Amino acid sequence: MQQFLILFAIGKLNGERSLSGVLHLLNGKKTSQTLTDGTLFHASFLFSALPALDRATLETEVKQLQANGWVRSLSAETYCMTSLGTQALQTWQKKHPYLLTINSLKYRKAETLFFNVVSLYVQSLAHVLHNDTRFLPICNDFHVQRIVKRCMPKRSERQASADQHYQEWLTLLNQLDEKSATLFVLRMSHRTRTGLTIEQLADQIALSKEEVSLRFRAVLHHFLQEALQQPTLYPMLHTLAAASIGVESVPLTQSATKTYELLQQGMTPQEILRRRNIKRSTLEDHLVEAAIHVPTFSIDAFVSKDEQQAIQTAFTTLKTKKLKTLKEALQDVSYFKIRLVLGKKGSE
């Protein structure tokens, strides 16, 4: 699995980027701003597909790919895919059609919240259908619990909602292969069984952990995509998806909404500055606002994962939200980045 994902990434980046680019794309730790939708057309699943990948492992795998004759080196740091490699990749990709369902650029930020909402909702519904209201929730997150509470049906409508859910799930899962449908359902908790972890699923279905993660992500994105686009076909899942993605009530100021919309259309911050003729500090305020209020808004393009981690550590260690203190502790990190991370954190 790992080997082919690396091969895929090298093929996609097509010799334009060094091994570091491949590494950052696959483990998702640092964001390269120049990676646009175009580069990852039909391949956004590569984004953080191997979160645990490190430099040494990557180099070993690339040596192996080279020995297979699937890639050749252009310079010390860059590689490109050979025609032999292209063939191998095509054969492999046919066995993993679910990868194309993944749309990380669009749903990566929403997927965790959506999953938490869906699993807590399913657990709650499965219990209350049997008038069992005393159970330990599978997710302790305040925010998730609030969304689920808002979406839960009234007592008299519980079974009707469950019937509708059943139909929606059945339709969507029937569009997938058996393995993906199985692992998704087994990841849910119900009255007599707690959901399985990625590792347990890998054991259970005899797949690699990487494949289980990717398949799971594919199902989540499939659900999100269909439920958001076809509210009449999937009214129940639409409610959960919309609540998770926050499209229905983005409490931004008018000006910030405009900035946010332009960003959604794919404009870079520089382009927005020019187009809207606003000050840099204003734009920064808008982005911080979006970080606070829009759950799906990713700050990864503005703050690297390492910096996010550093800010997070400073925050938990110093236990303060005072910008000045955090700035002094972190030295090289800008106020803007600290505000973004704190804003994002507050919204979670």
Add this chain to the structure above:
Amino acid sequence: MYPTLKSDWFLGKKEVNKMHLTEILHKRFGFPTFRDGQRPVIEAVLQGKDVLALMPTGSGKSLCYQLPGYVWNTPVLIVSPLLSLMDDQVQQLKAAGEKRAVALNSFLSMEERRHVLANLSSYRFIFISPELLQNAYVVQQLKRCTISLFVVDEAHCISQWGHEFRTSYLRLGSVREKIGRPPCLALTATATNIVQEDIVQQLHLQDYEAHLASVDRPNIKLVTETFATEADKLTRLQSLLKELPGQGIIYAATRQWAERLAQALREDGHERVAAYHGGMEATDRQLIQKQFLRNELDCICSTNAFGMGINKGDITWVIHFQLPSDMESYVQEVGRAGRNGAQSVAILLYSPTDEELPSRLIQQEFPTEQQLQQVTRMEGLNRESASSRLFALGMGESALNFTLYQLESEGYFNSLPNQELPKAIEKIIERMEYRKALKRKMLQNMIQWTQGSFCKREYIITYFDEDFQKVGRPPYCCSYCCGHDVHFLEQQKRELRPPLQTSWRSELRFIFNQESDDSHEQEKPSGIDSTIK
């Protein structure tokens, strides 16, 4: 139904006697009777007395403030050191039908925190972190809402003589004064005499009642076994797992070890084993915790930081694969076994190489001398700016807290004359060395206990300043008194994980309660059976 008490809500002894506490217990908590030690503490609390209660882990400490919470109509404030523990407690209260419980900590968003603080008096139980209690606004709001009881959980954290000293716990006494001096209930599982004295002094307890339960847990047999190498320990662990009935916890010193042990055991055929630690992804950690609580797992391999919130009565055994850092930690961790009163066992597997890791951890808890010397070169710092500079020097959380507290008590932030700074640093180093030595001594005690030829139980009882004559020796005492045998444990039948040979379609029907309705799509033959190799 229950007396509604306003300003003068504390009860006389007679009134408390007349109250049907068992009725409240049954109605609110579903227990038919009190457990050992709970009732006298609750009665003292209801009379408005300061109380120091030393109750072993799992003896139902939390009931001692939860039940009074239902007698009074003003909030009970609970200071708790661990964020995850706080959230778990709130969840458990909510699962039991209590909506008026909240955890106030730095992980609430500003908006949520503001909302909670504006409505404090509408809560029955307010859990709060000691750091947040340093905030003047928070204290002011607490003062306005008349707190009926000030509970300090894990009160041993207040003592510099204890194993788990936290600087954030030090100012609790003055906070208590500021919010109108509500009666105080100090709770702890283990505390030596000297730590108890510290608690009383620091929290300003007056005319207090002390309820000191024994640290002894007669239903847990204490076993230590020594091995030459780590590999030998692992072999022993694997064979132990084949023998031991019921559910258990294996404690490992690091996350890596927890993972390694779980992996090794699974490869050895124990499918129902999983690792559990802070480095795991939050979602999967939650799932593992719930699986363990619901007996879908036999065993979790855990680091000591986690599992604190796990409230599970039927744990039959606890194994330490590595040495705990002191007797206090050992007693607390072992205390998770046999909370339901059933005969249980605690097994510590020791090999001489075990000593390196805890020694290293002790070093990391303190600043280096070099870091302290660097501090002397900083000038004109206040508490805030000092903390960020120390962080920039690369100090970890506990080293940073230690340094800040020491600087503060030396008057460093109150215009200490420059020429006196070196002397202050010298004093800090002295105290640091003292504390390191104390920690090393505690570790040595632990090793001595592991290795010594004496009754393991008697040593622990004596270590905690109790009289072993009074405690006595249970039939299954320890490996010194009665050997390593573990076959006396009741052979409980292990439940099997609910069978997974059904297809996802029938799982789905079960989830959404479609069983009674057969109008749905017919089962396709290609179920999960064909996908599971």
